[in-house]
Amino acid sequence: MDIALDFFDEYVGDKLYSYLDNPLAKLASPAAANASSSSLSLSSLDLSSAPNAVSSVTAYLATVPGLSSLPRDSMLRQALSLYAITYVGIFVLYFSVATASYYLIFDKRMEKHPRFLKNQVAKEIAFSLEAFPMLDLLTLPWFVGDVRGHSQLYDSIAEGPFGQQGGVMPWLYMAFSAALFLWFTDFAIYWVHRWLHIPFLYKRLHKPHHKWIIPTPFASHAFHPVDGYLQSVPYHMACYMFPIHKYMFIGLFSFVNLWSIFIHDSDMLCGHPLEHYINGPAHHTLHHLYFTCNYGQYFCWADKAFKSFRVPAKDDDPLVAVLSGRAAPKAVVPTPVAVATAVAAPLPSGGALSALAPASAPAATTTTRPSLSLRAVAPEMKRIDSGLGSEVELGAGSGASSSSSANSSGDESAPTPAPADKKKAAVGAASGAAARPRREGLRARK
């Protein structure tokens, strides 16, 4: 961040802070010029190169670093500047990349999905904008600590590990540090995310992000600010734990933000060999749909190691429900007991959703991108969820209510398992009955 801060000070900060609090910058008022200005010391100024005209001198003085009562190394000034830089940075990144992803990658047909909320994109953007100020504030100490020299970011190869030794070792270390960064942050975020599904934390922090069952790229930053912050802590911790070249850190930090947007495009590309190793959009779409799987960030290994991995399957594609006109089951918020059990107990690894349906259930007849005609979308169905006290607005398809009621009565014709009532789900999940698949855990969640 010191690079960004130096740039900011050079082109904006010095002028801005001088204008804000330097008496000499206030139109060369003699009274103001004589006013004491804390750290201001005229003797410290190099006026030899300044223009002779008083007005020009004033303009010049206003640009000289250190004239403000908040010099560049003031912690308060650094904090204020970093807050502004971070806010602008996240704002530009969010809108540029999420907009590009929304228009270039996100399949707009997904907006016809029964679980896609009314005006969801606007809500995702509004929620993100609401979170940014507090998220920025929470992150600030990490950035201030960095610019004040407390992190292990280094400026040049020579200053890093093996830098004095020369040769290939410093470069090998850079590659190692990048791999370590990705491994550490992926592992840490896996557990932070998984713990955020513990009922106490979920209810208070993580639940808003799961409001987006069919997320768009604009949901990538639509978190409760504390949730977003907790999931970003590993990134900041990493550069305090081991040396990282600062330009590499900037690249990695940008990458993880782009990745976060990328995995929210709801694209269910399946069948690629890398889907067993890389946590992509399909994996995270499943997390939003089924709640207790694929907590990872960019790799699958932690989900596999801790038994929460669910391999993407074509039947799981939310677009299947859209294009076939079949309604997905109602979004049901799990009871705390069910959530706790789901967090604590592993899921069966992988498997298509159809494999969990009874034998009588029709197999999905579509592929990842079937070309069936859309059915008319019925009027909005609004349901107040009393389970965790939130409001769920569902744009139900024409078959939604009949299918939902059919599911309730045991009709398994829907492509996803029917939601049992919450009490039954809690008891079933808690019992861990081996003979019955853990449908409670795999059921669509909010």
Ligand SMILES: [Zn+2]
């Ligand atoms: Zn989650």
Ligand SMILES: [Zn+2]
């Ligand atoms: Zn998400």
